[in-house]
Amino acid sequence: MDKPAPTHQTKTPTKPEALSREERKKQLEFQKEAVVHLHSLYNYALHITMNPDDAEDLVQETYLKAYRFFNSFERGTNCKAWLFKILKNNYINRFRKNSKEPGKVDYDLIKDFYHSIKDTRRDSSEADTDYFHSLLHEEVYQALHSLPEEFREVIQLCDIEGFTYEEIANMVDSPIGTVRSRLYRGRKLLRVQLEEYARKYGFNTGKDQ
């Protein structure tokens, strides 16, 4: 992707109606590169805030910031990764710092939210007795959220969002080796949780405890 870098200062046009060419170009590029990731960002925000209103706020702020600093986005790199990093920083700066009560989570709201769409995928064609396939979104979701944040985070970024280890390392400010071992340990922890759910529902997990 060879896009010419904007060379002019376009921050403060004198007349509001005179939208400069550069600004228009920036808008179009922003829509193509950044806005297309809106759904991913929203879902990720939903996971970390566990509150639909907060998730909306967070995504909104992320895009505001991203648009303001779009010139600093390195063209040709993964824009989605860049947006996720901004979102994460926003989250840390605002939601963590400003919330006097950490973990103020609207569980009921979240629960309703997930309930309303539950079961939509249960009967896809896999007719097997593998306990993994017996699990529903809600159980997997709960298992994921039972993990310590550092593990949940890398699993989400890798398995749901499909980022590379390098991109994840950059997002969580840790070396690739750390990402690798967190994924390894995180998946193991997750498996234990999932097996517990499965056992609860009477599936034989092949592991007696």
Next chain:
Amino acid sequence: MNCKTARVLMSAAVDGEISFKEEKGFLSHLLECKECCDEFDDAKKTKMIIKERIIQFKAPQTLIDSIMQLTDFNTRETEETLLYE
């Protein structure tokens, strides 16, 4: 390759983040080690279940609209007032 090395490489092997050379050593270890082999299968399954079962929602229309407006010059004023820093 021993089990310890194999486990270091486990997640990378699941995610296709392993080098060709590493993968060769890793796979030949799996052939002779049932434990690591089982763990590898479990790790792959765990990744799959996350991918399959975690539902991705659509962002609410209000959010979509407001993001679209961001790139609309006329709403610049709104943008200014929204910036709280």
